[in-house]
Amino acid sequence: MNTTSLHFLAEYHDCSSAILDDADALTALMLEAVAAVGATVVQQVTHRFSPQGVTVVIAVEESHFSMHTWPEERYAAVDVFTCGACDPRLAHPVLFSGLGSESSEVMELKRGAGRPGSAMELLRHDTEHEPPVTGPWINEEFGRAQRLALHVEQMLHQSRSRYQEIEVFTNAIFGTVLRLDGIFQTSTLDEAHYHELLVHPALCCVERPRRVLVIGGGDGGTAREVLRHPEVEACLMVEIDGDVVEACKRHLPGMGAWDDPRLDLIIGDGVRYLAEAEPDSFDAILLDGSDPVGPSKGLFGKGFYEDARRALAPGGVFALQSEAFHVTSDVFYEIQTLLQQVFPEVHPYVGSVPLYGCGHWTWTFASADRTPEQLDEARADALGREGEVYEASVHRAAFVLPLDVRRKLAALNA
Ligand code: SPD
Numbered sequence: 001m002n003t004t005s006l007h008f009l010a011e012y013h014d015c016s017s018a019i020l021d022d023a024d025a026l027t028a029l030m031l032e033a034v035a036a037v038g039a040t041v042v043q044q045v046t047h048r049f050s051p052q053g054v055t056v057v058i059a060v061e062e063s064h065f066s067m068h069t070w071p072e073e074r075y076a077a078v079d080v081f082t083c084g085a086c087d088p089r090l091a092h093p094v095l096f097s098g099l100g101s102e103s104s105e106v107m108e109l110k111r112g113a114g115r116p117g118s119a120m121e122l123l124r125h126d127t128e129h130e131p132p133v134t135g136p137w138i139n140e141e142f143g144r145a146q147r148l149a150l151h152v153e154q155m156l157h158q159s160r161s162r163y164q165e166i167e168v169f170t171n172a173i174f175g176t177v178l179r180l181d182g183i184f185q186t187s188t189l190d191e192a193h194y195h196e197l198l199v200h201p202a203l204c205c206v207e208r209p210r211r212v213l214v215i216g217g218g219d220g221g222t223a224r225e226v227l228r229h230p231e232v233e234a235c236l237m238v239e240i241d242g243d244v245v246e247a248c249k250r251h252l253p254g255m256g257a258w259d260d261p262r263l264d265l266i267i268g269d270g271v272r273y274l275a276e277a278e279p280d281s282f283d284a285i286l287l288d289g290s291d292p293v294g295p296s297k298g299l300f301g302k303g304f305y306e307d308a309r310r311a312l313a314p315g316g317v318f319a320l321q322s323e324a325f326h327v328t329s330d331v332f333y334e335i336q337t338l339l340q341q342v343f344p345e346v347h348p349y350v351g352s353v354p355l356y357g358c359g360h361w362t363w364t365f366a367s368a369d370r371t372p373e374q375l376d377e378a379r380a381d382a383l384g385r386e387g388e389v390y391e392a393s394v395h396r397a398a399f400v401l402p403l404d405v406r407r408k409l410a411a412l413n414a
Pocket of ligand 1: 221321
């Protein structure tokens with residue numbers, strides 16, 4: 001036997017007692033739940049008890065919905081069973097808000113899926129305030145073969161700027177998430193993994209990183225990590241899209257160190273800014289762009305890398321996010337090839353950013369005269385005492401790449 005059917009049981013506590021005794025209102029609410037599930041009503045019965053309490057039973061073509069209420073306890077018990085394509089869990093948001101419930105527990109049983117004795121499989125038992133997953137999922141697609149889907153708990157912001165589509169939403173695992181033009185950019189779950197790895201390997205290998213340029217990084221996380229270095233006297237951030245900065249200040253307020261007096265934010269074109277920068281202007285340049293599409297396209301070219309080399313002071317380091325070596329391997333290796341044409345020292349390194357859906361992410365350290373081995377271990381370990389991800393041991397481990405990647409990189413040079 002292998003049928004598709006799901007039994008959904010819910011306990012609604014701390015409900016509005018008025019509705020729990022109102023037979024007409026409860027019938028209407030249950031019919032609303034039936035509609036939300038997409039089931040078809042066959043027959044309905046509502047019975048009001050004396051002195052209080054109501055039972056509503058609705059037979060549907062897909063099986064049944066039932067509710068029994070205890071107004072004196074402000075409690076309702078619900079039982080929904082459907083077979084076929086209907087999802088009985090979709091009744092939950094309707095009932096939870098319609099009953100004015102303040103806490104609920106739900107249980108799901110998958111039925112008819114096994115042999116006698118194992119027919120009922122308990123899928124989940126949610127506790128208070130944990131409704132089942134309903135509502136939209138949004139995707140990031142990688143080419144034509146892979147996508148990462150995140151469930152949207154609450155959409156906090158949606159707008160279209162002059163440059164791109166901006167969305168900020170919450171997800172039960174990733175926390176608050178920023179998405180630009182359909183590409184997940186940062187989340188409160190793993191932003192430290194991304195920002196600390198972009199910033200600290202470069203700054204900890206520069207002897208005295210006093211002047212730092214950040215290109216992009218509109219959420220503020222990269223500049224925040226730069227400003228954790230006490231040697232930094234000035235951090236100039238050039239971000240093309242002021243609307244991204246505003247949305248992040250509002251919905252990701254902890255991500256930026258916007259009030260640090262050493263931070264100078266310019267809303268403008270980072271590619272043009274770097275092209276016009278004086279030689280030897282910066283001790284470190286950090287590129288925090290999106291993938292090489294839309295407004296970030298110009299950030300991935302040889303001319304841009306040449307401008308970065310010119311604007312770096314002797315002993316300076318340029319670091320950038322450089323995509324993933326499996327899923328976006330063409331971009332990763334192209335970045336390496338172009339950087340090697342411009343910088344004598346080019347060292348990709350790897351870390352984990354689950355939001356990017358690839359299992360790993362890379363950054364690249366490029367310099368005229370510094371290498372990742374020239375690490376100031378004391379400064380790196382001092383960062384680790386207050387940070388979440390980076391210290392000297394993490395620095396060293398990040399530059400150890402898998403053999404297949406090392407071999408392909410060696411072949412680029414051959
Ligand atoms: N695949 C998405 C890469 C995004 C890199 N930039 C993220 C910005 C975080 N500050």
